Amino acid sequence: MISIQLKNHKFWLLVIAIGCITIHLTLVWVADNQSLLSVSFLFWAAVCSLSWGAMRFCWFMFPSSTSNRSNAKT
Numbered sequence: 001m002i003s004i005q006l007k008n009h010k011f012w013l014l015v016i017a018i019g020c021i022t023i024h025l026t027l028v029w030v031a032d033n034q035s036l037l038s039v040s041f042l043f044w045a046a047v048c049s050l051s052w053g054a055m056r057f058c059w060f061m062f063p064s065s066t067s068n069r070s071n072a073k074t
Contacts (some may be wrong), residue, residue, distance in 0.1 A: 021044050028040050 025037070025040055025044070028037050
């Protein structure tokens with residue numbers, strides 16, 4: 001199961017994004033600017049929410065394209 005996840009490009013994109021968000025929030029936290037930290041949390045929450053909504057919308061609008069890819073690999 002782990003080898004399947006490592007071959008999935010979406011998994012790697014998610015890991016890289018989480019790493020970049022974590023580094024950004026850590027640097028802002030070390031800068032000791034509380035207003036910037038709260039705005040940064042709100043910004044990343046909005047980005048994640050919009051990304052999740054776009055992903056669900058694309059899956060809803062084009063369900064056959066994702067199922068064709070998974071069937072072609074098997």
